[in-house]
Amino acid sequence: MRTLAMCVLLGSAIVAGQHFQEGDGKKRNPAIGNIVAIAAGEKAFNEGCAVCHGQNGQGGRGPNLAHGRVMWHTLSDEATYKRIKEGVPSGGMPPTPGSEEKLWQLTAYVVALRAPAAESPQTGDAAVGETLFWGKAGCNECHSIRGKGGSIGPDLSDAGGSRSTTVIRMAIEDPGANGSKGFEKARVVLKNGTALEGVLKNRNNYSLQLLDGRGELHLLLMTAVREFTVAKQSAMPPNYKARFSAAEINGLVAYLAKQTARPLQAAN
Template sequence: MWPVRVCTLMFILVAGAGTVLAQHEFTPADIEAGRQQYANTCQRCHGPDGDLIKDADIGHGKFRRGSTDDDLARIIRNGIEGTPMAETNISAPNALTIVAYLRSMATAAGTIASGDAARGKTIFEGKGGCTSCHRVLGNGSRVGPDLSQIGGARRTLELQRSLVDPDAEIVPANRTLKVVTRDGATVTGRLLNQDSFTLQLLDSREQLRSFSKSNLREFSFVANSTMPSYKDKLSSQELADVVSYLASLKGL
């Protein structure tokens, strides 16, 4: 007897959600498709976390101009008259995948601990030792990538992951190259330049090194990051502070 009642109850819940919100169901593939379109067309104005335009924070699930998925898809396609947000030729199904991504951003934003950027800067330059590899606005080392504009390029979620799990995702430009010379010496560093015959890299002591490829036994990218994980080196509050500092670095 009672399984029937469970079914009825579930039906009412599902139908209820459907009529009140008229929402769509999204798959991880929809979200991923939306993420790519967002990065290509929306990020330059709205920023990686969707919160760059003060009066139109689209990364935290609260919208002034619509609420349902279909409202938002319509805004994305039609633009907003009299504002910099222009009409686009994005198809209706593609607009819905962008909505899927906006919804996922809001969910992710809810899981991020809030930090203090000023405290984060102190940790970055002090106990974190980040400036021994990274440079911010001319201060620090060139061994790792320059982070002066990292907050304009990466989501808070990605910054957090870079600190606790540096191997999870390494953007191609940031990979470490390892070369072994004919006489067996190994040098690792950041690839700056290469042509058919030579390659130049910046080694771990910030020295520019140039090699003739014919003198190398091998050269290849290292799979793992040379950056240590800070998962156990900083407390969760300190991590949140550093992430908050990084997110504030949007260049000049």
């Protein structure tokens, strides 16, 4: 019985994973995965990027981009392109000039590499970030780390092991910019007039599940629902960048980068 239950659980996890990829799966730029484009991107990378990211993207002043590990929380192709084109001024990465073709070649090269934040150099002070996370930034109201904290947002126990530095920084500075993946903010008004707000957990033609700010899960039948809207913006507060200094944000990024749930694999 127990084994069977495990299989069922695993089965649904796999289905959820596939669904996630399909939902994300816009048509990719032809440079992505194209060997000729990747080689051209590598050449441009060695000329303009290696000074900070290392000759093979293994890291230096800029983060390690060079482990071929497939990550769940990776930047989308478009977000990677945008990062390269516009840079990350707050994080010390300059914008890159050049044609769209050259920028996509660089993107194709970088997509072929990837590294989690835990293996990348951090400029911030993790202790500063830790104090903010559990204190005045209130991140713990929505996120938990190793069983402590809230559940509106994703668990961050493995933030640094499964997300790159930029994904973490982007999530804080520009929430939702990389997609809200299973944590869409929704508002429901029931036929009896009750209004509910929270994060949408599951939805089909007959019912939906909404996790509210107190961590309560509501299973609602569509027949009882009068209005249902999914917000475009993230459920996460949009103003951290204005509220905190660059050093404080860097501290938060460094603190989350340290969170790993599993031992790091040896570099290959």
